[in-house]
Amino acid sequence: MFSHLLPEFLVERRSDRCIKCRVCERQCPNGVHHYDTELDLMFSDESPCVGCQRCVVFCPTNALSVYPHPTTYRPNASWTREKLQDLKKQAETGGVILTGSGNDKPYRIYWDHLVLNASQVTNPSIDPLREPMELRTYLGRKPDTLEVEVCGDRVSITSRLSPNVPVETPILFSAMSYGAISYQAFVSLAMAAKEFGTLFNTGEGGLPREMREKFGQNAVVQCASGRFGVDPEYLNSAAVVEIKIGQGAKPGIGGHLPGEKVAANIALTRMIPEGTDALSPAPQHDIYSIEDLSMLIYALKEATNYEKPVSVKIAAVHNVAAIASGIVRAGADIVAIDGLRGGTGAAPKAIRDNVGIPIELALAAVDRRLREEGIRHKCSIIAASGIRCSADVVKAIALGADAVYIGSAALVAMGCTLCQKCYTGKCAWGICTQDPYLSRRLNPEIASQRLVNLLRGWSHEIKEMLGGMGINAIESLRGNREHLRGVGLEGWELDVLGVKGAGE
Amino acid sequence: MRPQISERYLPEKDSQACGLFGVMNTAGERFGGEMAINAMANMKVRGNGLGGGFAIYGLYPEFRDYYALHIMFERHQPGAKEMVDEFLADHFHVVYDEVIPTNKKATVLNPPVVWRYFVSPRRHPEEGNNLSDDEFVVEKVMHINTRIDGAYVFSSGKDMGVFKGVGFPEEIADYFMLDRLYKGYIWTAHSRFPTNTPGWWGGAHPFSILDWTVVHNGELSSYGTNRRYLEMFGYYCTLYTDTEVMAYAVDLLMRRQGLPIEVVSGIFAAPMWDIIEHMEPERRELYKTLRMSYAPLLMNGPFTVIVAHHNEMFGLTDRIRLRPITAAAAGDFVFLSSEEASIRAVAPRLDLAWTPPGGEPVVARLHTKDYLASLTRAV
Ligand code: SF4
Numbered sequence: 001m002f003s004h005l006l007p008e009f010l011v012e013r014r015s016d017r018c019i020k021c022r023v024c025e026r027q028c029p030n031g032v033h034h035y036d037t038e039l040d041l042m043f044s045d046e047s048p049c050v051g052c053q054r055c056v057v058f059c060p061t062n063a064l065s066v067y068p069h070p071t072t073y074r075p076n077a078s079w080t081r082e083k084l085q086d087l088k089k090q091a092e093t094g095g096v097i098l099t100g101s102g103n104d105k106p107y108r109i110y111w112d113h114l115v116l117n118a119s120q121v122t123n124p125s126i127d128p129l130r131e132p133m134e135l136r137t138y139l140g141r142k143p144d145t146l147e148v149e150v151c152g153d154r155v156s157i158t159s160r161l162s163p164n165v166p167v168e169t170p171i172l173f174s175a176m177s178y179g180a181i182s183y184q185a186f187v188s189l190a191m192a193a194k195e196f197g198t199l200f201n202t203g204e205g206g207l208p209r210e211m212r213e214k215f216g217q218n219a220v221v222q223c224a225s226g227r228f229g230v231d232p233e234y235l236n237s238a239a240v241v242e243i244k245i246g247q248g249a250k251p252g253i254g255g256h257l258p259g260e261k262v263a264a265n266i267a268l269t270r271m272i273p274e275g276t277d278a279l280s281p282a283p284q285h286d287i288y289s290i291e292d293l294s295m296l297i298y299a300l301k302e303a304t305n306y307e308k309p310v311s312v313k314i315a316a317v318h319n320v321a322a323i324a325s326g327i328v329r330a331g332a333d334i335v336a337i338d339g340l341r342g343g344t345g346a347a348p349k350a351i352r353d354n355v356g357i358p359i360e361l362a363l364a365a366v367d368r369r370l371r372e373e374g375i376r377h378k379c380s381i382i383a384a385s386g387i388r389c390s391a392d393v394v395k396a397i398a399l400g401a402d403a404v405y406i407g408s409a410a411l412v413a414m415g416c417t418l419c420q421k422c423y424t425g426k427c428a429w430g431i432c433t434q435d436p437y438l439s440r441r442l443n444p445e446i447a448s449q450r451l452v453n454l455l456r457g458w459s460h461e462i463k464e465m466l467g468g469m470g471i472n473a474i475e476s477l478r479g480n481r482e483h484l485r486g487v488g489l490e491g492w493e494l495d496v497l498g499v500k501g502a503g504e
Numbered sequence: 505m506r507p508q509i510s511e512r513y514l515p516e517k518d519s520q521a522c523g524l525f526g527v528m529n530t531a532g533e534r535f536g537g538e539m540a541i542n543a544m545a546n547m548k549v550r551g552n553g554l555g556g557g558f559a560i561y562g563l564y565p566e567f568r569d570y571y572a573l574h575i576m577f578e579r580h581q582p583g584a585k586e587m588v589d590e591f592l593a594d595h596f597h598v599v600y601d602e603v604i605p606t607n608k609k610a611t612v613l614n615p616p617v618v619w620r621y622f623v624s625p626r627r628h629p630e631e632g633n634n635l636s637d638d639e640f641v642v643e644k645v646m647h648i649n650t651r652i653d654g655a656y657v658f659s660s661g662k663d664m665g666v667f668k669g670v671g672f673p674e675e676i677a678d679y680f681m682l683d684r685l686y687k688g689y690i691w692t693a694h695s696r697f698p699t700n701t702p703g704w705w706g707g708a709h710p711f712s713i714l715d716w717t718v719v720h721n722g723e724l725s726s727y728g729t730n731r732r733y734l735e736m737f738g739y740y741c742t743l744y745t746d747t748e749v750m751a752y753a754v755d756l757l758m759r760r761q762g763l764p765i766e767v768v769s770g771i772f773a774a775p776m777w778d779i780i781e782h783m784e785p786e787r788r789e790l791y792k793t794l795r796m797s798y799a800p801l802l803m804n805g806p807f808t809v810i811v812a813h814h815n816e817m818f819g820l821t822d823r824i825r826l827r828p829i830t831a832a833a834a835g836d837f838v839f840l841s842s843e844e845a846s847i848r849a850v851a852p853r854l855d856l857a858w859t860p861p862g863g864e865p866v867v868a869r870l871h872t873k874d875y876l877a878s879l880t881r882a883v
């Protein structure tokens with residue numbers, strides 16, 4: 001069928017600069033550039049261009065520009081270019097429109113409407129370059145009371161404690177499975193987490209055996225609806241076990257890793273035959289209620305000898321506070337909440353862009369509900385989705401999170417440009433692909449260094465912000481909404497966030 | 505769980521700076537108020553005349569088996585006293601009560617009537633016996649404070665009492681004639697420099713629950729975190745001050761959970777992780793667990809606190825000593841103060857004076873020399 005689609009990007013090549021080195025041709029997985037030997041000229045076909053900017057970055061003479069295609073339909077506030085294109089795409093294919101990475105629609109980003117506090121006069125700010133400033137966070141269930149026995153000078157603890165896992169900065173890498181991302185990208189995350197003393201999350205694709213000994217202690221291993229790669233050794237190699245109920249980018253939806261991506265090592269890790277589709281059902285078929293969840297939580301605790309915190313990850317949906325409360329009562333040590341802007345390797349666009357609620361509101365509601373019920377200390381809260389910078393982390397913690405998961409931000413650090421084409425398997429940056437020609441581009445030594453730099457930079461910034469507030473340990477910011485004020489928010493939004501307006 | 509409006513509407517907390525002083529005779533000898541009063545007068549600039557108060561232990565030996573309730577009644581709420589009397593008659597045996605005598609010539613503004621009652625619990629059969637006497641008293645005190653308009657309980661412990669109000673500490677002392685009428689073996693005192701509250705007599709310090717009193721100087725940047733954690737254990741702030749948070753935290757950890765101050769100081773002013781890492785294994789485990797479990801009760805930001813209850817007085821400063829405290833000893837006397845000068849002003853001949861490091865409690869206990877423990881680690 002002849003396609004009516006307009007190209008999304010325009011590729012411009014300055015002939016006065018191009019030296020016909022053919023770098024762009026080799027870098028582009030979509031066949032945009034091509035060299036004509038007879039004419040000794042570079043040509044481009046912009047229709048398959050996804051705007052990933054790989055060629056622009058690698059062109060040695062800065063001859064290339066790639067920008068949104070200026071061709072438009074008659075401007076229409078309701079029938080936008082995107083809506084029209086999607087309509088035409090579906091008319092041509094009759095399929096579900098797929099997309100990757102996170103919701104890009106202009107829902108209100110609450111981080112950008114919250115401002116932070118700083119000390120003036122009545123208490124001193126603290127200079128992190130001169131005074132210690134602590135970001136270490138323990139994730140897991142805390143006791144109601146600590147029983148101690150004092151005899152003379154010696155104090156010993158007699159309460160039985162739940163397992164807790166320390167992270168040196170309250171930033172963890174989100175679940176991204178081996179299979180959805182390349183082995184190189186997966187290893188890079190693991191290396192960075194280990195070097196910085198934080199955690200990465202295996203996602204639902206298992207943890208390759210050769211990585212377990214070295215990286216297990218920095219891994220959150222997932223047990224998802226497909227149960228890929230789950231066995232006792234996998235569970236016991238990890239720091240934290242996470243039950244994945246939902247994902248912010250596609251609440252209520254399962255996953256599908258097509259068979260062509262299931263190469264030998266992925267098949268081995270997921271424990272499925274090579275070349276078969278890896279299908280994760282939408283629900284966990286043994287969890288149809290909160291009691292079922294509790295049984296799975298305790299099954300996993302049994303399997304790991306009660307030595308590891310068990311996390312439950314859910315998508316932020318309308319009644320998230322009540323659900324989180326149920327999860328804590330069911331025995332989870334950590335509740336991970338993934339909001340409206342959470343990323344994905346592949347999701348139906350209609351779902352990604354329309355289902356779920358913003359993490360800021362969900363987080364504030366969950367924190368408040370758990371406190372009202374007197375059980376906030378029984379779990380740690382990890383907030384995920386759309387955390388773009390250190391200030392977002394600080395704001396999330398002030399709204400009640402113990403730590404945050406970052407996914408998209410980590411990928412961007414490795415090279416990703418949020419082109420949203422992860423589902424095609426042709427990621428030009430070697431991240432979301434199983435094509436060895438592409439994934440080879442990502443050198444784990446370098447990519448992990450980029451990730452460590454990111455964590456270091458953010459951690460420094462967090463320390464500066466804490467010091468400014470007169471706080472020298474991150475735990476004293478947790479839930480401390482006194483340090484937040486809203487700007488440009490409506491009354492109901494401030495109510496849900498539990499934050500005063502600026503000047504109030 | 506109490507139905508809540510959004511936290512957005514909760515009042516902002518008060519900021520304040522303060523002066524603190526405490527003196528104890530570790531032999532249990534009772535003495536008059538001169539030292540405490542003069543020490544506070546010496547630190548006059550630490551207050552602005554909007555709050556001063558004293559706590560005295562060993563105050564009512566003749567009634568030592570009865571809870572001594574000091575209750576203030578606002579003059580513009582004439583019905584309050586009647587309601588309280590009725591409430592007390594219903595829940596307590598009141599063995600003696602009287603108005604607390606005051607100096608008519610003293611210069612204080614708008615004083616309320618302050619009354620003292622000596623009581624023991626009277627349980628109704630339907631209330632059962634689940635509550636200890638202490639918990640019973642706490643519950644009734646909370647009832648008066650939150651439900652009876654115009655009445656507020658200053659203190660409710662045995663053989664102790666709190667005198668406080670709006671004014672400089674020496675004015676309050678003069679008003680209640682503390683120097684002439686009372687003796688005790690512990691005196692703690694407080695003067696206040698609120699930056700944004702009009703003076704209210706109930707809002708002055710010491711802050712007290714049963715026989716625990718807290719005087720505090722500080723500005724907790726962790727206030728919001730501390731307050732939220734305490735709410736989970738049923739402590740709802742009504743005054744929105746750091747001191748209130750500190751007092752509730754002391755009550756939760758020390759009175760209700762029975763943790764000794766040596767442990768509690770490791771929670772309020774937790775050592776840095778780096779220091780914990782270098783402790784010997786047993787201590788490391790203890791401090792790590794304390795910090796991990798009670799992270800929301802880390803009192804972050806500058807503070808000094810003096811806590812007293814029967815037989816014990818201790819002082820503590822924050823973990824990086826942003827508001828230092830000075831300790832001193834002379835014979836059986838142990839002193840704690842915001843400033844060394846105020847101690848020297850009232851006890852010129854000291855055996856020892858030292859500045860404990862951040863997070864290191866100075867603990868004065870009857871008939872012990874426990875306070876010396878902090879000397880060895882002094883700055
Ligand atoms: S990479 Fe740049 S210089 Fe090389 S062929 Fe492409 S446009 Fe020309």
Ligand code: SF4
Nearest residue numbers: 416417419420422427
């Ligand atoms: S991971 Fe690759 S394919 Fe996915 S958005 Fe980033 S650059 Fe595009």
